[in-house]
Amino acid sequence: MPAQIHAGQEKNLATTKKKSAVKPGARKPVLNVKTPSKSASVKAVLADAKSIHAGSAKSDQLVSEIGTLADASSVAPAVNTPSNVAAVKSLASMESAPQSEEADEKTRVADLPVAPGPTPEVDGQLERKLSKEPPRALNSPIRIFQIYFEGWQRELLDPAFYPLDNSRNSSELMEFNVFEQLQRNAATQGAVLWGALSWRFAEKTGMQGAELVKQIVDHPGYDVYFCNPHPNNEGVYHNMWVQGEVSHPQFLELARLFYAAAGLDDKELIAIEPSSNFSAANYFVASPKFWSLFIPFVKRVLVTADKRLDPKIRDLIHSKVADDKALHAGATYIPFIVERLFMVFMRSEGKGLKAYKVALPERERELNVHLKLLREMKDVAHKTQSAWLAACWVNYRNLYLSQTNGKAWCEKYLRAITPTEVKFGSS
Known part of the structure; x- marks a missing residue:
């Protein structure tokens, strides 16, 4: 007898069978957390709802050589690193993007999408437990x-x-x-x-x-x-x-x-x-x-x-x-x-x-060959902690995304996914 769980899990709508869409159950958070009644709020956080759509479809085929990739300079933000600013600035195709360290919190979150309503109260209890009979081959x-x-x-x-x-x-x-x-x-x-x-x-x-x-x-x-x-x-x-x-x-x-x-x-x-x-x-x-x-x-x-x-x-x-x-x-x-x-x-x-x-x-x-080269290039940059190579990777990456995803996608996402500093995470 298979084990059973009677609590929460996603029902993915994308399937390979001839079935109707799965109806997700009503959300019921598990964590026992009380919502503060009247704490200081960030004004204008949810001022306007925004419809955010997927980017344009990818092109069917990549060009065979990197040199033919379209120039993405109109949408590619700059990358600055304390250790090698000069090398980064030499990448002419990467445009500088101003960054305010003193940005007001209200401005930073004013464009966030709107939640459909308050988070419902939760009881902190799991709905069900697994069946008492464990699976075979215990x-x-x-x-x-x-x-x-x-x-x-x-x-x-x-x-x-x-x-x-x-x-x-x-x-x-x-x-x-x-x-x-x-x-x-x-x-x-x-x-x-x-x-x-x-x-x-x-x-x-x-x-x-x-x-x-x-x-x-x-x-x-x-x-x-x-x-x-x-x-x-x-x-x-x-x-x-x-x-x-x-x-x-x-x-x-x-x-x-x-x-x-x-x-x-x-x-x-x-x-x-x-x-x-x-x-x-x-x-x-x-x-x-x-x-x-x-x-x-x-x-x-x-x-x-x-x-x-x-x-x-x-x-x-x-x-x-x-x-x-x-x-x-x-x-x-x-x-x-x-x-x-x-x-x-x-x-x-x-x-x-x-x-x-x-x-x-x-x-x-x-x-494809570009995805493999980009991955290897980024891994080497991380391993050697080379800010110059990381900046080169960002430039190549931006050109690749411009070619494969198109101008509309890049205008919407490329600046957001390109941090203005080179920072390496730990291995």
Whole structure:
């Protein structure tokens, strides 16, 4: 009998089957946080609602040589670094962008999208618990669960994983809520490694369950095994926080406010990270030690931020404005923040843990020559701490995005995803 979870998880609308759209359940936050009644608010934070749409479609084919790429100087902001300003200024195609350190908070957040209403009160209790009967092969040292929502999805599950019925889950925390419940359940007790993956794992990674298990077995001794189903992002974005700016309205500004409220160092939001630090989709298989540290870390960060955020900003972060393209069943900003906290954790409370990034050969084969060169160029810049090479990477990256995404996309996003300073994140 498969284990069941009766709490929150995303029902992704994009499927490969002939089924009607999945109806997401009503949001019911898990964290027991009271909204301050009348704390000082940021005026004009949510003055006008804005419709934020996806960028223009990518061109079908790249030009064969870098030299033929279109000039992106009209939209590419400047990159300044204290250690090598002269080298950066020599990049004529990169335009200077003024930056005010004394910007009034009201002005900084005035253009944020509007939340549809206040965050509802929460009771702090999980809706349901896993079924008392654990899954088969309870003695297996590696236990990987696969989440599904409807009966027809079960036939697509991988035989190497344990089916996990998540159809009654409505938590805005999505996968993280599943992790929290599994950690307390008998189904994971005694396991050396465990995790919970999406029913779309094979579709997103191009990998079968047996292949994942083999990579884990062939590389023993790590506390957490993770992967990035979107390696195309590794060469064109500074880090996963910057990548979120093109996927969710005003993501970087909201992340900055979240960081400040949670007491985190917001330099991480613009730091150049190596491709080894890119992780998406919460695809983790990890030891009990990892889960015992990671889950409390995320909960503490979320609760602290909720307590300190301005009420209007908090309501916005817990709103469905995050899913303006309707790709995530009306998800709030919370799950997109949580999945990016993984590397924050690994550099802080999890710095004593060992992580292994699982290779995804099928996804790697999909990368064109420019994406591979951009990734390598950025990784070398990070490894050598070369501000000059990092600035060259930004220039090449901007030219590439101008060619592939078009002028409208670049005018909308390129300045926002190009920090005005070169900062390197820790490995």
